[in-house]
Amino acid sequence: MIVENYRPGTFEKWGIGPDVIRTIDxxxxxxxxxxxxxxxxxxxRAGFGRVAEAMSGLTNLIGEPDGPPMSPGYPLGDLIAxxxxxxxVMMALxxxxxxxxxxxxxxxxxxxxxxRFLDFDPIQYxxxxxxxxxxxxxxxxxxxxxxxxxxxxxxxxxxSARVENSVxxxxxxxxxxxxxxxxxxxxxxxxxxxAYSAVFDMEDAFRDVQYRAREAMVRVPDADLxxxxxxxxxxxxxxxxxxxxxxxxxxxxxxxxxFCGELGLSxxxxxxxxxxxxx
Numbered sequence: 001m002i003v004e005n006y007r008p009g010t011f012e013k014w015g016i017g018p019d020v021i022r023t024i025d026x027x028x029x030x031x032x033x034x035x036x037x038x039x040x041x042x043x044x045r046a047g048f049g050r051v052a053e054a055m056s057g058l059t060n061l062i063g064e065p066d067g068p069p070m071s072p073g074y075p076l077g078d079l080i081a082x083x084x085x086x087x088x089v090m091m092a093l094x095x096x097x098x099x100x101x102x103x104x105x106x107x108x109x110x111x112x113x114x115x116r117f118l119d120f121d122p123i124q125y126x127x128x129x130x131x132x133x134x135x136x137x138x139x140x141x142x143x144x145x146x147x148x149x150x151x152x153x154x155x156x157x158x159x160s161a162r163v164e165n166s167v168x169x170x171x172x173x174x175x176x177x178x179x180x181x182x183x184x185x186x187x188x189x190x191x192x193x194x195a196y197s198a199v200f201d202m203e204d205a206f207r208d209v210q211y212r213a214r215e216a217m218v219r220v221p222d223a224d225l226x227x228x229x230x231x232x233x234x235x236x237x238x239x240x241x242x243x244x245x246x247x248x249x250x251x252x253x254x255x256x257x258x259f260c261g262e263l264g265l266s267x268x269x270x271x272x273x274x275x276x277x278x279x
Contacts, residue, residue, distance in 0.1 A: 001028070001029050001031075001089065001093075002021065002028060002029070002030045002031070003031045003033070003085070004030065004031065004032045004033065005033045005034070006034070007034060007035075007043075007044060007045075007046065008032070008034055008037075008038045008043045008044065009044070011032075018030055018105050018238075022103070025103070026102045026103055027096060027102055027103045028103040029089060029092045029093065029096065029103045029104060029106070030103070030104075030105045030106065031085055031088065031089055031106045031108065032105060032106065032107055032108065033081055033085060033108045033110070034047065034108075034109060034110070035047015035048060035051055035052060035109065035110050035111065035195070036055075036109055036110075036111060036210055036214075037107055037108075037109030037111075037112065037210075037214050037236070038107045039107070039213060039214060040209070040210045040213030040214045041209050041210060041213060042209075042210040042213075045190070045195075046193055046194070046195035047110055047111070047195055047197075048075075048077070048078065048110070048195055049075040049076060049077030049078035049079075049081075049110065050071055050075070050077065051077075051110070051111075051195050051196060051197040052077035052081070052109075052110035052111040052113070052114050052197070053071065053072065053076060053077045053114055054069075054197035054198065054199045054200060055111040055115075055197040055198070055200050055205075055208075055210075056077070056111050056112075056114035056115040056117075056118065056200065056205075057115065057118055057121060057132075057200045057201055057202055057204075057205055058072070058076070058077075058114050058117070058118065059071060059072075059199050059200075060134070060199050060200060060201045061118075061132060061133075061134055061135075062134065063134045063136070064134065064136050065133065065134050065135060065136055067134070069134070069199045076114070077110050077111075077113070077114045078110070080113045080114050080117060081108060081110045081113040081114075083113075084108055084113045084116075084234055084235055085106075085108055085235070088106045088108065088235050088237070089106070091237075091240070092104055092106060092237065092239075092240075095239065095240050101239060101240070102239065103239075104237055104238040104239035104240065105237075105238040106235050106236070106237055106238070107235055107236040107237075107238070108234070108235035108236075109214065109216075109234075109235070111197075111210075111216075112214065112216050112231075112232075112234045112235070113234055113235070115205070115216060115231060115234075116231045116234045118132075118231070121202050122202065122205070122206075122217055122229055122230055122231055123228050123229060123230050123247075124202075125202040125203065125206060125229075126206075126228055126229035126230075127225060127228055131201050131202050131203055132201070132202060133201075153169075153172065155168055155169065156168075156169040156172065182198060186198070205217075206229075215232055216231065216232055217229050217230065217231060217232060218230065218231075218232040218243075218244050220244050220245070220246065220247055221246070222246070222247045223250065224250075225247075228247060230244060230247065232244060252279065255270065255274075255279055256270060259273075259279070
């Protein structure tokens with residue numbers, strides 16, 4: 001079992017990529033955790049929890065309705081990814097050790113893990129074009145929200161100084177950002193390898209190229225809706241990929257299986273309960 005938490009391509013650059021690892025032992029399970037996943041146009045960007053929270057849409061849901069988006073103030077994205085990682089390893093071990101399979105590669109993107117936690121937001125936007133907004137949920141806020149290298153201001157020279165002078169340092173960064181468009185900021189940050197994300201809402205997620213490249217959302221047929229978009233399976237398994245086959249059965253679809261098969265009711269008694277409007 002190997003856990004990797006580098007930008008995609010780092011293991012390959014070191015000569016220990018998945019293909020090499022499999023020649024050593026095909027039973028090895030490799031969990032690859034990265035900000036944006038092993039594929040897609042954003043794969044080489046730096047990323048960590050706060051960046052994933054912004055791109056997933058979570059950050060945009062926190063704060064006062066008339067105020068700016070806010071961070072949870074805690075590395076929630078990292079913790080959520082850790083949960084998905086541990087569960088995915090358990091599933092891979094089950095496939096290997098109890099079902100006679102081999103090892104495999106698990107591709108876990110931080111932003112997809114957090115996005116999966118947004119529950120009904122994608123289908124709500126898909127079906128109703130409603131963008132979930134902030135409702136004033138107050139959380140502790142920790143500054144600064146980004147780290148920047150500078151040699152011109154001793155108050156921002158290192159992390160300790162930036163934390164001590166967070167208001168002033170954030171003001172310097174904010175003043176620069178206000179002079180540039182969103183695309184210009186993205187271009188500069190990409191050029192210098194800054195870990196960042198624009199603060200997404202659901203409309204941004206639906207049109208973003210990384211979401212599309214990663215197939216982070218999937219369109220699923222449904223008897224009532226015709227079809228609807230929901231989050232795809234997280235994470236991505238190389239040997240046992242998951243899929244979203246349906247959005248859930250209609251109410252009462254398994255009544256006979258449960259009431260008759262598990263609880264021992266007769267079909268006649270089940271019909272009586274249905275006719276009486278009890279179930």
